[in-house]
Amino acid sequence: MSVNWTPEQILSLAPDASSAKNGRILANLSKWSNLGYNEKAVWGEFKGSGKNPYRTQIDLSEPAFKCTCPSRKFPCKHGLGLFLLFASELSASENGNFHGDTPPEWVSDWLDSRIQRKAKKAENISIAKKEVDPEAQVKRAQKRLDKVSGGIEDLEVWLRDLIRQGLATVQEKPLSFWDNVAARLVDAQAPGIARIVKSMGSIPYSGVGWQERLLAQLGKVYLLIEGFKAIDRLPADVQADIRIQIGWTQTKEELSQNSGIKDTWLILGQEVEEEDRLKVQKNWLWGKNSQHSALILNFAHHTQPIDVSLIPGNSINAELVFFESAYPLRAIVKHREDISTPIDVIPECRNIKDMMRLYAEALAKNPWIETLPIGLNQVVIRQEFIQKDNVKKDNLWFIQDENNYQVSIKPKFTKQWQLLALSGGHKIDVFGVWDGEYFLPLSIFADKKFITI
Numbered sequence: 001m002s003v004n005w006t007p008e009q010i011l012s013l014a015p016d017a018s019s020a021k022n023g024r025i026l027a028n029l030s031k032w033s034n035l036g037y038n039e040k041a042v043w044g045e046f047k048g049s050g051k052n053p054y055r056t057q058i059d060l061s062e063p064a065f066k067c068t069c070p071s072r073k074f075p076c077k078h079g080l081g082l083f084l085l086f087a088s089e090l091s092a093s094e095n096g097n098f099h100g101d102t103p104p105e106w107v108s109d110w111l112d113s114r115i116q117r118k119a120k121k122a123e124n125i126s127i128a129k130k131e132v133d134p135e136a137q138v139k140r141a142q143k144r145l146d147k148v149s150g151g152i153e154d155l156e157v158w159l160r161d162l163i164r165q166g167l168a169t170v171q172e173k174p175l176s177f178w179d180n181v182a183a184r185l186v187d188a189q190a191p192g193i194a195r196i197v198k199s200m201g202s203i204p205y206s207g208v209g210w211q212e213r214l215l216a217q218l219g220k221v222y223l224l225i226e227g228f229k230a231i232d233r234l235p236a237d238v239q240a241d242i243r244i245q246i247g248w249t250q251t252k253e254e255l256s257q258n259s260g261i262k263d264t265w266l267i268l269g270q271e272v273e274e275e276d277r278l279k280v281q282k283n284w285l286w287g288k289n290s291q292h293s294a295l296i297l298n299f300a301h302h303t304q305p306i307d308v309s310l311i312p313g314n315s316i317n318a319e320l321v322f323f324e325s326a327y328p329l330r331a332i333v334k335h336r337e338d339i340s341t342p343i344d345v346i347p348e349c350r351n352i353k354d355m356m357r358l359y360a361e362a363l364a365k366n367p368w369i370e371t372l373p374i375g376l377n378q379v380v381i382r383q384e385f386i387q388k389d390n391v392k393k394d395n396l397w398f399i400q401d402e403n404n405y406q407v408s409i410k411p412k413f414t415k416q417w418q419l420l421a422l423s424g425g426h427k428i429d430v431f432g433v434w435d436g437e438y439f440l441p442l443s444i445f446a447d448k449k450f451i452t453i
Helices: 007-011 017-026 077-092 105-130 134-165 167-172 176-187 191-205 210-229 236-246 352-365 416-423
Strands: 032-037 041-046 054-059 064-067 261-275 278-287 293-301 315-322 330-339 372-388 391-400 406-408 428-434 439-446 449-452
Touching: 007 017, 007 077, 007 449, 017 077, 032 077, 041 077, 041 105, 054 077, 054 105, 064 077, 134 167, 134 176, 134 191, 134 210, 167 191, 167 210, 176 191, 191 210, 191 236, 210 236, 261 372, 261 428, 261 439, 293 315, 352 372, 352 406, 372 416, 416 439
Parallel strands: 293 330
Antiparallel strands: 032 041, 041 054, 054 064, 261 278, 261 315, 278 293, 315 330, 372 391, 372 428, 391 406, 428 439, 439 449
């Protein structure tokens, strides 16, 4: 195994807090038998409540898990417990109580089936490409373009009416006012812009300054409409950004045909959000040699397990292919070799003034960028008190650099005290994402240690 897994990294794979708690409990040598490992996998048998022990196995290349227990969670508590036990045993000695380099048949069969599934998937993709009817493909593309054009025209009329009525009227409107427009855009096969419109419904109720925030979003939508109307006259990379915002996307299969950037990619942070029963995982990477930031998106239905192959705090040797854009950021992993050494520094650290400049440069190339990954060097975590009705309230948190510039921490961030405790009140390096208004911390480097938040 090419990386020393920490308990924090392993527990970050847990689907919920109870699984993490139970995983810690099951990381007990007395509960396991037939433990073994090699460079590809870890395995063991756990005596549960059933007649036969549960067979638990981990594919270290991603990692991926399988267990014969009835749990529908992924990974289950047995997988987490086995992984925690293996990490502790390996750090204590060369191989601890995990013996044998040849896996039992039930492990090797599982590993072989995973290889076969990947090969079958690649074969199916190749066959599907050969079976594409070019003429039918052109007709489908034209049909969608017509539907999108009609939807964009209706959206422009709606937008102009809204501005003529004035923003003061929108607080009186229900969420269906926005949802109905978004639904019509989905019907017009423009799901990207539909998501933007739907998200604007909550802005009028977001507190002080909502008018400016709503107007900024409406401006982005109008710019997208104008860009679509003149798309044939724009550079190819700008055309790609407009299509992506509207809802056209390149598939992973299409992108995998392109060459990418081979590098050691540091996994600096991860966010998981839920949108309409769909889990969206954002993985932020940084190329050690290319010094290129990358965003890897993974999706899963709320009842399905989400990808756990990218663990913050580690680095991977991989080839990443980027989606076409005037400011390339989103990418896919085309080829991955292995997991390398843990991260020992947050790269590309800058001060707040540099962050603002980089954000402005990014927006100049792609005005629809939502967040920009950035590392801030030698900053302190500050809390400010506000007074209301003669009562002090401590709900304002900031990051301040050496030049005394400061930015607000995103209100949804709930681990301010943990961040302050980890810093000890001293200067630290912080990695996170900046959305033009708030900074969301995702990891820090303090006391010569990388810590995910």
